[in-house]
Amino acid sequence: MADINIKDIARLSGVGIATVSRVLNQTGAVSEKTRKRVMDVIEQYHYIPNSSARNLKLTRSKNIGVFVKYMSNPFFYMMLEVIEEELTAQGYSLLVQDIGENQNEMDVAISEAMQRNLCGVILMGGSFDSYTSEKFRQLEIPCVLLTVSAPGETDAALYSSVTIDDEKEGYRAVRYLIEQGHRKIGFLYRDAGGRVTPNILRYQGYVRALTESGLEVEERLIATNARVSGLGYRDGFRTMKLLMQLNPDMTAVFAFSDVLAIGAAKAVFAMGKRIPEDISVVGFDGIEMTEFYNPALDTMCQPAAEMALAAVSMLRGMMNGEGAGHRVFDASVLKRGSVRRLEQEQKI
Amino acid sequence: MADINIKDIARLSGVGIATVSRVLNQTGAVSEKTRKRVMDVIEQYHYIPNSSARNLKLTRSKNIGVFVKYMSNPFFYMMLEVIEEELTAQGYSLLVQDIGENQNEMDVAISEAMQRNLCGVILMGGSFDSYTSEKFRQLEIPCVLLTVSAPGETDAALYSSVTIDDEKEGYRAVRYLIEQGHRKIGFLYRDAGGRVTPNILRYQGYVRALTESGLEVEERLIATNARVSGLGYRDGFRTMKLLMQLNPDMTAVFAFSDVLAIGAAKAVFAMGKRIPEDISVVGFDGIEMTEFYNPALDTMCQPAAEMALAAVSMLRGMMNGEGAGHRVFDASVLKRGSVRRLEQEQKI
DNA sequence: TTGTATGCGTTATCAC
DNA sequence: GTGATAACGCATACAA
Numbered sequence: 001m002a003d004i005n006i007k008d009i010a011r012l013s014g015v016g017i018a019t020v021s022r023v024l025n026q027t028g029a030v031s032e033k034t035r036k037r038v039m040d041v042i043e044q045y046h047y048i049p050n051s052s053a054r055n056l057k058l059t060r061s062k063n064i065g066v067f068v069k070y071m072s073n074p075f076f077y078m079m080l081e082v083i084e085e086e087l088t089a090q091g092y093s094l095l096v097q098d099i100g101e102n103q104n105e106m107d108v109a110i111s112e113a114m115q116r117n118l119c120g121v122i123l124m125g126g127s128f129d130s131y132t133s134e135k136f137r138q139l140e141i142p143c144v145l146l147t148v149s150a151p152g153e154t155d156a157a158l159y160s161s162v163t164i165d166d167e168k169e170g171y172r173a174v175r176y177l178i179e180q181g182h183r184k185i186g187f188l189y190r191d192a193g194g195r196v197t198p199n200i201l202r203y204q205g206y207v208r209a210l211t212e213s214g215l216e217v218e219e220r221l222i223a224t225n226a227r228v229s230g231l232g233y234r235d236g237f238r239t240m241k242l243l244m245q246l247n248p249d250m251t252a253v254f255a256f257s258d259v260l261a262i263g264a265a266k267a268v269f270a271m272g273k274r275i276p277e278d279i280s281v282v283g284f285d286g287i288e289m290t291e292f293y294n295p296a297l298d299t300m301c302q303p304a305a306e307m308a309l310a311a312v313s314m315l316r317g318m319m320n321g322e323g324a325g326h327r328v329f330d331a332s333v334l335k336r337g338s339v340r341r342l343e344q345e346q347k348i
Numbered sequence: 349m350a351d352i353n354i355k356d357i358a359r360l361s362g363v364g365i366a367t368v369s370r371v372l373n374q375t376g377a378v379s380e381k382t383r384k385r386v387m388d389v390i391e392q393y394h395y396i397p398n399s400s401a402r403n404l405k406l407t408r409s410k411n412i413g414v415f416v417k418y419m420s421n422p423f424f425y426m427m428l429e430v431i432e433e434e435l436t437a438q439g440y441s442l443l444v445q446d447i448g449e450n451q452n453e454m455d456v457a458i459s460e461a462m463q464r465n466l467c468g469v470i471l472m473g474g475s476f477d478s479y480t481s482e483k484f485r486q487l488e489i490p491c492v493l494l495t496v497s498a499p500g501e502t503d504a505a506l507y508s509s510v511t512i513d514d515e516k517e518g519y520r521a522v523r524y525l526i527e528q529g530h531r532k533i534g535f536l537y538r539d540a541g542g543r544v545t546p547n548i549l550r551y552q553g554y555v556r557a558l559t560e561s562g563l564e565v566e567e568r569l570i571a572t573n574a575r576v577s578g579l580g581y582r583d584g585f586r587t588m589k590l591l592m593q594l595n596p597d598m599t600a601v602f603a604f605s606d607v608l609a610i611g612a613a614k615a616v617f618a619m620g621k622r623i624p625e626d627i628s629v630v631g632f633d634g635i636e637m638t639e640f641y642n643p644a645l646d647t648m649c650q651p652a653a654e655m656a657l658a659a660v661s662m663l664r665g666m667m668n669g670e671g672a673g674h675r676v677f678d679a680s681v682l683k684r685g686s687v688r689r690l691e692q693e694q695k696i
Numbered sequence: 697t698t699g700t701a702t703g704c705g706t707t708a709t710c711a712c
Numbered sequence: 713g714t715g716a717t718a719a720c721g722c723a724t725a726c727a728a
């Protein structure tokens with residue numbers, strides 16, 4: 001069954017297919033009597049219009065695609081919920097799709113945009129390199145990058161973006177630790193195989209903060225997990241363990257993400273140390289879990305809800321013919337006690 | 349640009365559209381020379397075939413839809429990763445889609461199945477009531493329910509399922525607490541507004557375990573958060589706080605999910621108590637976070653990877669014309685020290 | 697108010 | 713090897 005189409009419905013209800021179409025889309029005038037009859041047949045046979053055919057025919061829609069690289073990251077999900085609520089309230093249909101590890105975010109977006117004939121796209125995550133002028137031109141429809149940006153070569157008029165300044169906020173996070181008296185500060189991040197991602201920028205912030213304070217940037221304090229999927233709690237745990245074994249004098253660690261920070265925190269406990277008495281920990285993102293962890297973790301918090309709303313608003317603007325825009329938000333350190341103030345005499 | 353179609357490509361490369369189609373789909377024979385020429389034009393113009401048209405024409409595909417209600421739940425994501433890896437390796441394309449709070453899982457699946465002409469579907473989460481015979485018949489294609497089941501009325505031949513016995517495992521979790529000497533055991537769950545979901549079954553297991561041991565089922569020990577989105581850490585936190593204020597004699601709590609358990613654990617600390625010295629905690633699911641929490645939490649662990657693999661295998665079976673199947677896995681208690689053994693004299 | 701005919705971009709069946 | 717051409721299911725201009 002269900003291999004039933006508009007023609008069948010028309011035949012079964014004794015009308016023409018145009019009438020069925022009118023009933024379906026509430027366009028044009030149909031007498032109440034035939035409308036009722038057609039609806040009955042539709043219900044009875046559970047007829048569902050074939051969207052491929054519809055999209056093939058139609059030109060414009062109210063479908064918006066949201067594509068997320070690593071939907072497992074709770075930080076993305078926070079934004080996703082806001083976007084979903086907002087756009088649904090505005091009468092749009094949403095297609096929320098997870099981008100697998102080995103799929104290219106823009107290729108998926110382009111293909112889906114055509115297939116589902118989307119009228120707009122929001123992209124979260126992914127690496128900068130994916131976002132080229134060429135791809136945006138192929139995409140054709142308004143596109144907002146959220147939490148990521150495109151490389152400098154890319155024509156900024158082709159897309160909007162909502163981000164934070166990852167370098168600056170990375171810098172500020174480390175400054176915070178330095179101001180609390182820390183000198184031996186470890187850094188946990190993910191090697192994205194040379195591609196530009198926010199974590200590279202945060203790393204640059206780390207380096208700048210140290211350098212500016214006259215501190216040495218030491219290889220042994222910088223730990224990355226070369227594994228491709230090195231973004232989970234376990235990766236933070238493993239990497240931190242190594243880092244601690246290598247650096248008995250380390251008093252603080254800055255993690256590229258909260259997920260890594262939590263794994264790192266567990267490693268501290270597993271090594272028989274305490275937070276913040278022995279090791280101070282600062283994460284990045286501001287996911288809910290940092291609040292509920294024991295102890296709660298300090299983190300460089302991105303204003304997820306505001307950023308999500310901004311993305312929605314910019315997308316709407318573009319869809320109304322306004323130009324592209326680029327908003328950079330400020331993050332803020334949430335201080336919850338996982339960072340200890342080092343007194344002079346306690347410094348190594 | 350990009351409003352370019354197969355006809356344009358044909359014209360631009362001086363061939364017929366059938367040839368272009370052959371090049372695209374590698375079907376039929378094409379001389380290497382023309383193949384090259386066509387490919388060049390395709391590349392040059394960034395031509396991407398319109399999938400709507402393709403799906404409209406095609407009958408069968410290798411597209412599988414995976415629909416997840418509440419993708420935010422880390423437990424689902426664990427399975428998702430396994431499914432993704434497995435099916436991709438077998439040459440299938442995956443469509444992973446999040447089902448919003450106010451969408452019906454089966455309606456989305458049915459509509460997508462038609463639109464994308466899927467050859468199979470895996471559904472995770474959602475409430476039992478959505479899964480009726482009628483809907484499965486509309487869906488037409490092989491469908492596996494993962495972590496959920498359908499009501500008894502639904503014809504079991506119409507779908508496959510991979511689950512645990514939620515009532516039994518709920519029972520076992522509470523038994524575990526009782527065996528450790530606990531008598532005043534709180535229960536944290538989510539009120540799904542009367543709909544049947546796994547947490548109702550786990551609740552029934554809780555009741556049975558108490559009753560069987562001659563313990564009273566007390567209203568005051570059972571806490572639910574009436575809010576619709578009552579599945580987050582914060583909900584566990586709030587609810588547990590209430591529960592503790594209400595029940596100073598409570599020595600243990602069983603949470604419907606690990607996420608709630610973690611929120612509850614935080615509440616214990618916020619109230620100045622310790623785990624497990626003052627309150628024992630047992631969660632449900634076996635998400636990674638329970639291992640990395642401080643302290644690690646005991647949980648009724650579902651064999652996520654095995655279940656995901658089973659779902660994939662059953663789906664493939666159905667796609668090969670085999671009948672539906674229903675596998676029920678065993679969960680197992682992971683003991684990590686968040687449950688304390690109560691000595692006789694310490695019981696109230 | 698209703699029905700008929702055309703085309704959306706593909707794929708596949710034919711002839712050539 | 714290759715090129716017309718007929719569907720696929722729908723929306724819509726146009727005729728009735």
